[in-house]
Amino acid sequence: MGRKPGCSKDGLNKGAWTPLEDKMLMDYLKIHGEGKWSNIVKETGLKRCGKSCRLRWMNYLRPNIKRGNFSEDEEDLIIRLHKLLGNRWSLIAGRLPGRTDNEIKNYWHTTIAKKAQHRQLRGQPKVDRKQIASGSQNGAASNLKNQSTIESQCTTGMVAATTTLQENTAQDHQDSIAIPKSTNSDLQLDMPKTYENEPSSKGSQNGAASNFKNQSTIESQCTTGVVAATPTLQENTAQDHQDSIAMAQSTNSNLQYDIPKTNENESSSKGLASGEDDNSSNIMMYYDYMEDFSKILDSDFTKFSDVHDIISTDHHSNNTIEVNGDHHGVSINGCKSRETAEFPGKLVESDHWSSNKCIQADQGFDFMSLLSFLDSTDDEWTADALGTKVL
DNA sequence: AATAAACTCAACCGCACGTCC
DNA sequence: TGGACGTGCGGTTGAGTTTAT
Incomplete structure (x- = not known):
């Protein structure tokens, strides 16, 4: 890969920006918009490299930047x-x-x-x-250039997500994200809250999971190293405050988490979970932690907040969802670009999840986990993030 | 009031990756 | 196919500010 010309060219200013420089940059961007940062230097005479211009714009001049203390x-x-x-x-x-x-x-x-x-x-x-x-x-995904894994341990009745970092110590490796506790040895993840009539302030700003009006439950039953999952979307009913998306009910053998062989030395974002020991009761899930989560987060969750807004369409692609006339994407496993959604033609039919090449049950699993994960109001969660009980 | 220490945050740096030719 | 270039990202720095002594 070639290296870009740095900002260290002679004659270019460095350090704090002056009001005049800000004005020159903003004037240019008003006309030409973002992008083509390197042209700014040529076309405005601003003695800043494009990179510096971009940074100034993104971090300071851009409209709608919220200043002040974090809530x-x-x-x-x-x-x-x-x-x-x-x-x-x-x-x-x-x-x-x-x-x-x-x-x-x-x-x-x-x-x-x-x-x-x-x-x-x-x-x-x-x-x-x-x-x-x-x-x-x-134990979070501190460096996602490193191998990340999620491991599920049936024996302890919990799902633990861990990242295996190349530079991590053994202790680090043992640290885990305390995704929902479970007392069920069948690896049942009870998602902590119902969203119905409860637009939680937590996370609501980001348009993520906050409006998801379903209680999500994930159940997985250990078999022999395979998680069988059957995602089903239950109809919302008035009587059913437990509107739930029951995932991974292990009754459909068509849905299995792939368990590829790993290469220990492989430096990849793709990881294979494997327990510290090779206890056969461990679930091992192949999981593209970095790509999948980041893409999920990249998507606009609010667009999926109401199941009724999601319309399966056949005229574009039988795997494309349309939300209020627009197409939105949660591109997973490189099926399509971010803009092209790839979902089962019929979300409620579990078979489609297994047969569709672009979204697999495990990704649905993680999607739903994420929603609940982000919406959890458990104080211990926050404390745990800091490795502390009390802030 | 003077000075040192601590803190904040804008900006820089190097790298990775995508695109173009 | 591979190099040049543009862009974006995360880590780090250091000048300016605030707080403590």
């Missing part, structure tokens, strides 16, 4: 998303309207890390600031 909801959401995504600040920022990745990153490094340090003073296990910053302290 509790925002902080909570950041913590949750960081737990899920690690240091993918741009993705996190995408869920917080008006906030930039840089701002969130700074906030994390200062305020949130400080809180964790505060905990450290209370005699909890030492937390390295860098670890906090990188997310490795809580």
Whole structure:
């Protein structure tokens, strides 16, 4: 790959921007719009490299940038998303309207890390600031260039998502995201809340899972190293406050998580979960953690907030969904670009989930997990994200 | 009031990746 | 096919500001 010409060219300004420079940049962007950053230098005479212009625009000049302190909801959401995504600040920022990745990153490094340090003073296990910053302290997906895995352990009745980081210590490896607890040895994930009539403020700003008016339950039953899943979408009924999307009921043998062979040395975002031991009771799920979650998060959840708005269409593609006339995408496994949605033709028919090449049951599983995950109001969740019980 | 320490955050840097030729 | 280039991202820096002594 060729390297871009850096910003270190002679004659280009560096450091803080002046009001005049800001004005020149904004004037240009008003006319030409974003993009073609390198042209700005040529066409305006602004002595800034394109990269610097982009940064200034994205982080400061852009309209609708929210300034000021982060609200509790925002902080909570950041913590949750960081737990899920690690240091993918741009993705996190995408869920917080008006906030930039840089701002969130700074906030994390200062305020949130400080809180964790505060905990450290209370005699909890030492937390390295860098670890906090990188997310490795809580076992989140701190570096998604590394292999990530989700592992499900039937024996303990829980699903634990872990990231296997190349530079992680054994201790790191043991850290896990405390996705819903379960007391059921059949690996039942009771999603914590119903969304009906409860537009939670938590996470509502980002248009993510907040309006999902279904209680999601995920049940998986261990067989022999295979998770069998049957996602079914139950009709909403007035009497049924448990509107639920029951996933992974293990009754449909057509739906199985792929368990590819792994190469230990493979440095890939794709991971295979495998327990610390090879206990056969462990579930191992092939799971493209980075791509799938990021793409899910990239999608506009609000567009999927109401099942009634989702119309299966055959005239575009039998796997395309249309929401109020528009097409929206949750592109998974590289089936199509982000803009092209790939969903089963009939969402409610489980067979389609297994037969459709573009979305598999496990992805549905994760999609629903994510919704509940983000909407959980469990205080312990937040505490856990910091590796602490009390903030 | 002076100074040091701590904190904040805008900006820079290097890298990865996609696109174009 | 591979190099050049543009863009975006995460990590880091350091100037400016605030707080503590």
